[in-house]
Amino acid sequence: MRAFDYVRAGDTAEAVREAGGAETRFIAGGTNLLDLMKLEVMAPGKLVDINRLDLGGIEATGEGGLRIGALVTNSDLAADARVRRDWPVLSRALLAGASGQLRNKATTGGNLLQRTRCYYFYDRGEPCNKREPGSGCAAKDGMNRILAILGTSEHCIATHPSDMAVAMRALGARVEVEGQGSGREIALEDFYRLPGDTPHIETVLEPGELITAVILPPPAGGRQIYRKVRDRSSYAFALVSVAAVVAVENGRIAKAQLAFGGLGPMPWRDADVEDALVGETPSAALFDRAGDILLAEAKGYGGNDFKIPLTRRTLAAVLTQATEDDQ
Amino acid sequence: MTLETTRRLKHDTPDTDRRLDGMAQGVLGTGMDRPEGPLKVAGRATYAAEAHPEAMAEGYLVRAATIGRITGSNGDAIRAMPGVIEVIEDERMIRNAAQGMAGESPVQKQGQVWYVGQPVACVVAESFEQARHAAQAMLVTIEPDGTHVFDAEDPAAEVEKPKQKQLDQGDLEGAMSAAAFSLDATYHTPSMSSAAMEPHASVAQWDEDGALTLRGSYQLLKFNKAELADVLGVAPEKVRILSPYVGGGFGSKLGLAPEAVAAALAAQALGRPVRVVLHRRQVFETVTRRSETRQRIRLACDAEGKLSAIGHENLVSQLPGEVFSEPVAQGTHFQYAAPNRVIGHEIARIRRPAAGSVRAPGEAVGVTAFEIAIDELAKKAGIDPLEFRLRNVPDKHPENGKPFSSSTMEATLREGAKRFGWTHTPPRQRRDGEWWIGTGMAGAVRVNMMIEAMARVVLTGQGARVECDMTDIGTGSYAILTQVAAEMLGFAPDRVETVLGDTDLPPASGSGGSFGAASTSTAVYLACMELRERLAAKLGVKETELTLKDGLAIHENRKTPLAELLGEEEWRALGHLQPGKAGQEVRQATWGAIFAEVAVSDVTGETRVRRMDGTFAAGRILNLKTARSQCHGGMIWGIGLALTEAMEHDPRDGHMVNRDLAEYHLPVNLDVPQLGVHFLEERDDWANPLQAKGIGELAICGSGAAVINAIENACGVRVRRLPATLDQVMDGLIAQG
Ligand SMILES: Cc1cc2nc3c(=O)[nH]c(=O)nc-3n(C[C@H](O)[C@H](O)[C@H](O)COP(=O)(O)OP(=O)(O)OC[C@H]3O[C@@H](n4cnc5c(N)ncnc54)[C@H](O)[C@@H]3O)c2cc1C
Numbered sequence A: 001m002r003a004f005d006y007v008r009a010g011d012t013a014e015a016v017r018e019a020g021g022a023e024t025r026f027i028a029g030g031t032n033l034l035d036l037m038k039l040e041v042m043a044p045g046k047l048v049d050i051n052r053l054d055l056g057g058i059e060a061t062g063e064g065g066l067r068i069g070a071l072v073t074n075s076d077l078a079a080d081a082r083v084r085r086d087w088p089v090l091s092r093a094l095l096a097g098a099s100g101q102l103r104n105k106a107t108t109g110g111n112l113l114q115r116t117r118c119y120y121f122y123d124r125g126e127p128c129n130k131r132e133p134g135s136g137c138a139a140k141d142g143m144n145r146i147l148a149i150l151g152t153s154e155h156c157i158a159t160h161p162s163d164m165a166v167a168m169r170a171l172g173a174r175v176e177v178e179g180q181g182s183g184r185e186i187a188l189e190d191f192y193r194l195p196g197d198t199p200h201i202e203t204v205l206e207p208g209e210l211i212t213a214v215i216l217p218p219p220a221g222g223r224q225i226y227r228k229v230r231d232r233s234s235y236a237f238a239l240v241s242v243a244a245v246v247a248v249e250n251g252r253i254a255k256a257q258l259a260f261g262g263l264g265p266m267p268w269r270d271a272d273v274e275d276a277l278v279g280e281t282p283s284a285a286l287f288d289r290a291g292d293i294l295l296a297e298a299k300g301y302g303g304n305d306f307k308i309p310l311t312r313r314t315l316a317a318v319l320t321q322a323t324e325d326d327q
Numbered sequence B: 001m002t003l004e005t006t007r008r009l010k011h012d013t014p015d016t017d018r019r020l021d022g023m024a025q026g027v028l029g030t031g032m033d034r035p036e037g038p039l040k041v042a043g044r045a046t047y048a049a050e051a052h053p054e055a056m057a058e059g060y061l062v063r064a065a066t067i068g069r070i071t072g073s074n075g076d077a078i079r080a081m082p083g084v085i086e087v088i089e090d091e092r093m094i095r096n097a098a099q100g101m102a103g104e105s106p107v108q109k110q111g112q113v114w115y116v117g118q119p120v121a122c123v124v125a126e127s128f129e130q131a132r133h134a135a136q137a138m139l140v141t142i143e144p145d146g147t148h149v150f151d152a153e154d155p156a157a158e159v160e161k162p163k164q165k166q167l168d169q170g171d172l173e174g175a176m177s178a179a180a181f182s183l184d185a186t187y188h189t190p191s192m193s194s195a196a197m198e199p200h201a202s203v204a205q206w207d208e209d210g211a212l213t214l215r216g217s218y219q220l221l222k223f224n225k226a227e228l229a230d231v232l233g234v235a236p237e238k239v240r241i242l243s244p245y246v247g248g249g250f251g252s253k254l255g256l257a258p259e260a261v262a263a264a265l266a267a268q269a270l271g272r273p274v275r276v277v278l279h280r281r282q283v284f285e286t287v288t289r290r291s292e293t294r295q296r297i298r299l300a301c302d303a304e305g306k307l308s309a310i311g312h313e314n315l316v317s318q319l320p321g322e323v324f325s326e327p328v329a330q331g332t333h334f335q336y337a338a339p340n341r342v343i344g345h346e347i348a349r350i351r352r353p354a355a356g357s358v359r360a361p362g363e364a365v366g367v368t369a370f371e372i373a374i375d376e377l378a379k380k381a382g383i384d385p386l387e388f389r390l391r392n393v394p395d396k397h398p399e400n401g402k403p404f405s406s407s408t409m410e411a412t413l414r415e416g417a418k419r420f421g422w423t424h425t426p427p428r429q430r431r432d433g434e435w436w437i438g439t440g441m442a443g444a445v446r447v448n449m450m451i452e453a454m455a456r457v458v459l460t461g462q463g464a465r466v467e468c469d470m471t472d473i474g475t476g477s478y479a480i481l482t483q484v485a486a487e488m489l490g491f492a493p494d495r496v497e498t499v500l501g502d503t504d505l506p507p508a509s510g511s512g513g514s515f516g517a518a519s520t521s522t523a524v525y526l527a528c529m530e531l532r533e534r535l536a537a538k539l540g541v542k543e544t545e546l547t548l549k550d551g552l553a554i555h556e557n558r559k560t561p562l563a564e565l566l567g568e569e570e571w572r573a574l575g576h577l578q579p580g581k582a583g584q585e586v587r588q589a590t591w592g593a594i595f596a597e598v599a600v601s602d603v604t605g606e607t608r609v610r611r612m613d614g615t616f617a618a619g620r621i622l623n624l625k626t627a628r629s630q631c632h633g634g635m636i637w638g639i640g641l642a643l644t645e646a647m648e649h650d651p652r653d654g655h656m657v658n659r660d661l662a663e664y665h666l667p668v669n670l671d672v673p674q675l676g677v678h679f680l681e682e683r684d685d686w687a688n689p690l691q692a693k694g695i696g697e698l699a700i701c702g703s704g705a706a707v708i709n710a711i712e713n714a715c716g717v718r719v720r721r722l723p724a725t726l727d728q729v730m731d732g733l734i735a736q737g
């Protein structure tokens, strides 16, 4: 770990003010940042501790949604009675992530900004464009079982590893941020960036911008499912995950909000897939077609080729379950 | 009086006295709690890294990221970094951990990097953070020294085929072509890590007389002491190792590892204590891994399922210069009868981190693959796999005709089947939603070994003290040795103190190869017998007529308190076990049978173990609780072997890619169902005077196969490349349509 300056901010304004420099990072639960700092994969010159900020509440919004403070822990958010009742896909996604100990520490803001678990990103002995722009990508021709098949570039094939963010993407969440001078809201679909030739820049956040909350729109209703497929029963990142909010009316699909984890550099959502489903009668053939559309551009890199059939099958199973007559 | 007398046993013949059955205290064999348990759960048991001698400096190892000759470094710049005291680039640093029981220095650095991840220097600083940062900033220049091979199956790999490790009896090929049913299949198991909970750590301190005390986390202290002395070039008397508590070893702490050497060299150079703790990522690379294996298994049987031929030809990997190679076919030599036999063993010298003994070297992967093959052949022959095994139980060693010390294979199979409720149905018959349900079984077998061991027992009127350099690597040595002494000398266990993990005490067996409990318990037993003889002599009675219980010596209704007999005296006795012909004249082994029920997702190929049951025969069980824990652990390792664990090596340079516990997937709680463990009451007189055998490894040697066989029974997919990750199973499901 490199020596760094440390400031504990008392309120949002102070946090944003202190975070002016390019070398500065906020620290929340620290469950990702500290690991990366110990390995010197990340080496901020200054940490602004935001744990004293008043961002720990979950409140109803005027439009009937929820405003989740950036410091709400993954455990608390998963256990919130409103979330469990009206946005159950979010609760399930959270509980599918990490371990109890980590969820107690991990925060909503930190979870959105956690970095990839690409093996080579963690290893300073290896080339990695995300860690060291221009050094190359060791994963492309190396071990890439856990990496992405959608949205990759020749410069980086990393996935975004979050479960929480996948559910939030399916729910159409927005991210509330506070920067120097002013705040703004960013739809989650606009929040992350594709790697292109700058895989080290992962979001549209400006340096020093602080996430203050995540806004959930009013309850989406329908059946909500989070299915996570991984290499052991618990405590492993998703190989593929599907967050689904699906409603059937009069035998036809009336709503299909689907987001995917483990596939791309961001929680993945594809409007064409949803459009193909809405208005149709559920059937195996339809679900296959949805898979075709989702995976039309999918590209495997050897070790992760299996994610293509796995995604297709998992999606079909989730859609089947979501559209079954009784549950 | 502090007269110390010694009782020796050269173990050549079976011991049929079974003296323990005549003891009266009633503590041996019970599930007594570990005496050191409260210390451990309260955090008061000091593990190696928790020693903080005054003025201790912190060392951190520097990792080589490429292979070649070391030509220089920026060591001087590193020395100038904040807090840095010294950079140790000593040629005596070791390349990788010593092999178990080497007793001499492992290959040293010699200016060479043999594998990616090798430690090449140690940065010492005032604080751990400073040392780590400086170590990460250190650049060692390494000149490539040619092209290397990183995969044992690469045709360019240099492969050795040691003569003494090949066997060819009868006519395997003839038997294969004449057989009613035969199988020729190849299995793969991956490179694996011990992944003990406690990372390796050493704190080294030299005194003015040039004597070294090293607090470390090791399994075989008498060997580790010799190894460390040899590395450093000092007399063994000058080295003391303390390992009172060890947070898991599983083979990774059998041999002296790089952090101990670095700490010792640094402490010597600096004249102050130095601690070196391995980062989890360094543990994976610098201590020995289990070699990956390729196993070609050929089997032939007649129409009734009687085996006529067994072939087991294996390829393992190892770094150049290491003697050990994974003894894959160790169990195959005797597990099943068949007249025609071929065993092959090949070692590819490649540049992956060094391989060594990991819990149940040989059988863990060898029996696992073999028990999958047996299942495949039974299926071809249309015979229930349980029945198939029962038809092939050997009545003597199939290769050399020696008798078994005890033969419990059939009994464990029958009892295990009964307890599990074994019935066998064809694959793809049972379904629960999207999940296919199936059952599978496997035999378990592991060789039994005894190792030379000494232990001292000190008797007073109030109780006893056991002393030796035995280690407790989480296995329960403290409990068992306490129980043996309490039983033999007639004390409640809280009257017996057991002091372990110090090379200044008599050299015991150490922990490894499942030999620890039986070997060192025998030494304690012998010391206690010596004390019993002395007590009997003092009372003027025969030892066999003396009952010791609750601090009383009882003979023909006369009860004499030991406090009265000994007064203020302290009687000392040394027990010394030397393995003898008993290990060679018969085949000693432990046996078991494992049954599993799994569910396999028809969608994703994910496997969940629903039920698992093991029945084992391992001689006299010394402590029911610790023995059961060992079997739980073994069965969980079996689940890992079958489903989740694999060390991935980069194909381009052999380095371990997934070297943290987030990505090296050990089974977690949710992967493990309720485990049933059952022991058959057994007395193996050939084993030792306690009739006790090893229990620490047996349960791994087959559990994985039960799971793999259950997957096939559930969904019809046969996995031959372990672990059975969901993608492999899913591919099989897709292929079936
Ligand atoms: C072993 C392990 C297993 C895991 N498994 C899973 C899993 O299965 N699924 C899953 O989804 N996650 C998993 N995680 C990741 C875990 O969810 C994240 O580490 C956690 O959510 C990060 O939150 P934090 O508050 O600790 O973030 P920190 O580590 O404090 O910060 C992470 C990043 O976010 C930035 N940041 C934090 N808060 C803010 C804010 N308010 N505004 C702007 N920037 C901010 C920090 O500067 C930093 O760059 C796992 C983690 C570990 C260690």
Ligand code: SF4
Residues within 6 Å of the ligand: A116, A118, A119, A120, A121, A127, A128, A129, A130, A131, A136, A137, A138, A139, A140, A147, A155, A156, A157, A158, A199
């Ligand atoms: S995939 Fe991305 S994170 Fe992984 S090595 Fe390549 S550039 Fe780095």
